[in-house]
Amino acid sequence: MENTIVQYGLCIAILVALAVPLGGYIGKVMNGEKVFLTRLLSPVERLIYRTLKINKEEQMGWKKYAVSIGAFSLFSFVFLFLILLLQGVLPLNPQGVKGMSPDLAFNTAVSYVTNTNWQAYKGEVSMSYFSQMAGLTVQNFVSAAVGISVLFALIRGFVKVKSEGLGNFWADLTRILLYILIPLSILVSVLLVSQGVVQNLNRNETVELIEPVVTEDGDEITEATVPMGPAASQIAIKQLGTNGGGVFGTNSAFPLENPTALSNLIELISILLIPVSLCFTFGRNIRDKRQGVALFSAMLILLLLALSATFAAEQSGTPQLKAQESVNIEQTDGQAGGNMEGKEARFGIADSAMWATFTTAAANGSVNSMHDSYTPLGGAVPLLLMQIGEVVFGGAGSGLYGMIGFAIMTVFIAGLMVGRTPEYLGKKIEAHEMKMACIICLMTSVAILAGSGIAALVPAVEKSVNNTGAHALTEILYAFSSAGGNNGSSFAGLAANTVFLNLSLGIVMALVRFIPMMAILSVAGNMAKKKKTAVTTGTLSTCGPLFVGLLIFVILLIGALSFLPALSLGPIAEYFQMIG
Amino acid sequence: MKLWKSALPKAFVAVLIFTLLCGVMYPLLITGISQLFFKEKADGSIIEIEGVKYGSELLGQQFSGEEYLWGRIMNVNTEMLKNEDGDPTAYGVPSNLSPAGETYAKLVKERVRKIKEANPQMEEEKIPVDLVTVSGSGQDPHISVEAAYYQIPRLAEKRNRTEEEIQGVIDKYTTGRFLGIFGEKTVNVLEVNLALDGILK
Numbered sequence: 183m184e185n186t187i188v189q190y191g192l193c194i195a196i197l198v199a200l201a202v203p204l205g206g207y208i209g210k211v212m213n214g215e216k217v218f219l220t221r222l223l224s225p226v227e228r229l230i231y232r233t234l235k236i237n238k239e240e241q242m243g244w245k246k247y248a249v250s251i252g253a254f255s256l257f258s259f260v261f262l263f264l265i266l267l268l269q270g271v272l273p274l275n276p277q278g279v280k281g282m283s284p285d286l287a288f289n290t291a292v293s294y295v296t297n298t299n300w301q302a303y304k305g306e307v308s309m310s311y312f313s314q315m316a317g318l319t320v321q322n323f324v325s326a327a328v329g330i331s332v333l334f335a336l337i338r339g340f341v342k343v344k345s346e347g348l349g350n351f352w353a354d355l356t357r358i359l360l361y362i363l364i365p366l367s368i369l370v371s372v373l374l375v376s377q378g379v380v381q382n383l384n385r386n387e388t389v390e391l392i393e394p395v396v397t398e399d400g401d402e403i404t405e406a407t408v409p410m411g412p413a414a415s416q417i418a419i420k421q422l423g424t425n426g427g428g429v430f431g432t433n434s435a436f437p438l439e440n441p442t443a444l445s446n447l448i449e450l451i452s453i454l455l456i457p458v459s460l461c462f463t464f465g466r467n468i469r470d471k472r473q474g475v476a477l478f479s480a481m482l483i484l485l486l487l488a489l490s491a492t493f494a495a496e497q498s499g500t501p502q503l504k505a506q507e508s509v510n511i512e513q514t515d516g517q518a519g520g521n522m523e524g525k526e527a528r529f530g531i532a533d534s535a536m537w538a539t540f541t542t543a544a545a546n547g548s549v550n551s552m553h554d555s556y557t558p559l560g561g562a563v564p565l566l567l568m569q570i571g572e573v574v575f576g577g578a579g580s581g582l583y584g585m586i587g588f589a590i591m592t593v594f595i596a597g598l599m600v601g602r603t604p605e606y607l608g609k610k611i612e613a614h615e616m617k618m619a620c621i622i623c624l625m626t627s628v629a630i631l632a633g634s635g636i637a638a639l640v641p642a643v644e645k646s647v648n649n650t651g652a653h654a655l656t657e658i659l660y661a662f663s664s665a666g667g668n669n670g671s672s673f674a675g676l677a678a679n680t681v682f683l684n685l686s687l688g689i690v691m692a693l694v695r696f697i698p699m700m701a702i703l704s705v706a707g708n709m710a711k712k713k714k715t716a717v718t719t720g721t722l723s724t725c726g727p728l729f730v731g732l733l734i735f736v737i738l739l740i741g742a743l744s745f746l747p748a749l750s751l752g753p754i755a756e757y758f759q760m761i762g
Numbered sequence: 763m764k765l766w767k768s769a770l771p772k773a774f775v776a777v778l779i780f781t782l783l784c785g786v787m788y789p790l791l792i793t794g795i796s797q798l799f800f801k802e803k804a805d806g807s808i809i810e811i812e813g814v815k816y817g818s819e820l821l822g823q824q825f826s827g828e829e830y831l832w833g834r835i836m837n838v839n840t841e842m843l844k845n846e847d848g849d850p851t852a853y854g855v856p857s858n859l860s861p862a863g864e865t866y867a868k869l870v871k872e873r874v875r876k877i878k879e880a881n882p883q884m885e886e887e888k889i890p891v892d893l894v895t896v897s898g899s900g901q902d903p904h905i906s907v908e909a910a911y912y913q914i915p916r917l918a919e920k921r922n923r924t925e926e927e928i929q930g931v932i933d934k935y936t937t938g939r940f941l942g943i944f945g946e947k948t949v950n951v952l953e954v955n956l957a958l959d960g961i962l963k
Contacts, residue, residue: 189943230779234772249765253773261777307842316785323784324777352772359780364788371792372799378820381796381804388845389808389815392955393825395838395852406852407843408806408818415792419784432856435898437820438806442937443945502867503891508874510888510908517906518946522895523861527834527904528937530946534898551898554858653860675858760862 183513186532190489193536194482197451197458204455205462205474211361212334212354213467214238223360230356241347244707247335248700250351251328255295255696258321263291265317275310276385282308289684294321296695297329297577299420299427299547299670300661300687302678306409306430311383314429319416323367326423326456327358329579332699333460336583337467339706340607343714348706362456363423371418373448378441381414413439421452424577426547426670434537434550435526446533446550453537453546457575460582468607472725477585480730484574484737485543488563493535495560496521500760524555535560542567545577547670554648554657554673558760561673562753565660568667570741571626577668580695583702587622589724590615590705592736596722596729606724608714615708618701625698627744629690630666634659634748642682648675652759656752665690809952811961817952822854822903825955828880829920831913831932833905833951834897835873854900861895870894883915904948907936921958931957 210217231238242250265272266287270280282290286302293300299322303309309318331354338348375381387408395403413429417439420426426433434440440449458478465474497520499511513519518530525534534551541548542564553561567574573585590606594616597604604611637643637658647654660673665687672678678687723729796804807819817823824836837857840850859866873894878885890909910932918925935953939945956962 250769253769257773257777315789320781320785375796375800378803389817403852412789415789432899441820443940500862505870511891516908522891524898526898526902528948552856649860
């Protein structure tokens with residue numbers, strides 16, 4: 183127990199210690215200020231601008247910015263879709279995997295373009311190395327970059343006074359990739375390979391089993407497969423870009439994706455590094471650091487609450503695991519104890535619970551343990567974190583702009599209480615902003631509840647669930663929450679590769695990604711036009727503990743109340759069945 | 763419409779540029795660095811002794827013989843992956859079962875019975891939980907120290923060696939926590955078994 187607390191404390195301390203300077207660095211890069219990589223990379227940057235025929239100083243209006251994102255995402259989708267369909271005849275395919283079915287290719291392409299990385303396939307069975315590299319790895323990078331660029335468009339909207347422009351999308355995209363995501367990924371992937379993550383282009387390795395496996399038909403299997411591929415390069419960006427799609431089926435639980443306690447620590451920190459840094463960048467670039475710290479504090483408090491709840495539920499295990507006191511589930515120096523179903527021995531309960539919390543708080547979605555095998559309440563926490571809209575640090579860029587949506591909602595509610603026109607960061611919040619904030623805050627809930635409601639009524643979906651009763655409903659709810667939060671983690675027992683689920687989840691992912699994104703850009707465009715209002719004694723401070731408390735309250739109010747009925751039928755019902 | 767017309771060509775070229783940069787140059791650079799500096803690790807940490815590949819030190823194998831150290835419970839799939847000749851090979855997968863249901867209670871009971879039967883020396887002791895559960899990857903190469911120690915009396919008897927000798931082998935293939943803090947203490951099951959067979963020295 184003490185060790186767990188020390189582990190959690192240290193991990194968060196390292197995270198913040200890295201995020202503060204990185205936040206400053208990102209802020210400089212996005213303002214076009216000089217950084218230590220400028221000398222090395224500016225020729226490449228200029229070459230890209232010349233090829234794209236853009237003027238980096240151009241200030242796009244919000245519509246142009248939005249259309250640029252739309253066009254870029256459209257081509258990204260088409261490229262990836264075609265690669266997945268045609269991978270059977272494309273190069274770098276030593277295992278000879280076939281092209282994907284159109285519905286699975288659609289689902290996978292939408293999933294990666296929207297930074298969700300939901301996976302209805304198993305990487306080692308249905309992906310060629312070409313698809314992994316030129317298809318998926320690319321979208322891991324650019325979908326994260328798109329999310330971050332929107333955040334900066336919004337920041338510029340707050341900073342600018344009576345103007346139109348939000349910056350140049352193409353320049354933002356290029357800078358984020360060249361100066362932030364690629365250098366960090368090179369660093370992380372080399373560290374991961376040093377721990378044993380595979381990185382090659384060889385065919386899968388076959389090894390001799392010491393003890394042959396006898397199948398149900400009586401056949402003797404004497405060999406096992408060790409899968410290969412360009413894994414580390416994709417895993418680094420899958421964590422840093424809050425993507426989360428595993429190169430292999432069991433994601434970061436798989437030892438060749440995450441072999442040691444150190445690789446686990448590196449990946450855990452990578453999951454939250456950019457979302458946390460962006461809080462500090464936000465404060466820096468709007469020239470009021472306290473605003474960034476306030477949003478960071480609200481997120482950290484929610485994260486710690488969720489972390490303690492998950493850990494406590496998983497460490498206590500279930501009565502079924504104890505099997506009338508014949509199994510030892512105590513946490514000691516020699517064993518992790520607790521609910522070890524679906525968890526790896528090297529991570530135990532502490533590191534698995536921390537990962538489950540981080541990955542669903544950030545819209546990452548990679549897993550190092552199987553969430554389907556969590557205890558009812560332990561599995562409900564990740565579920566709720568996705569349902570409140572991925573705003574507890576959330577996706578790269580998208581988490582923070584979602585949180586700002588909630589902040590706008592909070593100042594509005596607070597403004598109503600005292601009867602003043604609400605303001606945020608010196609800009610008046612009026613009808614248009616409120617409409618958009620409502621879309622941002624409610625889109626996720628609507629998509630999740632309508633989606634899982636419909637799915638639960640479709641007879642074919644019944645065949646996809648792996649468990650029965652309340653837990654089966656939770657599997658469906660989890661799938662739609664994951665798609666609806668652009669998270670991508672799964673209760674992996676659900677056999678999700680069916681035409682209905684591929685299409686419906688694909689549509690949900692696209693809606694919850696692009697509608698709030700367009701809404702936030704229109705807020706940004708509107709904000710840029712407004713004048714700054716002076717701070718008076720009547721202005722609600724948005725950086726004190728009062729505001730942080732209110733913000734947490736509003737998030738829980740919207741998130742928790744929308745989902746209480748669904749959660750009662752799923753995990754809560756299962757909990758009461760469990761204790762008998 | 764005018765906005766789209768000017769954005770589409772840029773978007774097309776941008777996707778090409780970043781595919782080249784992030785999808786070709788970057789992964790090849792990392793492959794090059796990895797093969798140069800960490801070849802054995804980048805190629806899957808294969809244990810190869812006198813030309814025989816016994817497995818990856820990072821992937822678990824199923825052991826059910828009483829003379830071997832047992833690992834996590836494995837669901838072995840033989841249909842997912844094939845070798846170069848198209849013959850089926852073994853590959854572990856997770857259970858994805860809820861640990862709270864009736865079905866699960868029955869499963870654990872059956873696993874407990876099997877383990878108790880194989881370890882009569884430990885009749886009075888509770889079984890460490892990792893021995894009755896399937897791992898997250900389905901191919902966990904490790905078990906906890908308690909789970910390994912639980913099996914020492916049986917291994918000593920079946921192998922005609924002292925308990926101290928068996929413990930010595932287990933301790934040799936035990937990894938501590940990173941910096942004494944992060945992760946859990948683990949025993950590598952495949953390595954212990956290769957050592958017990960005298961293959962790994």
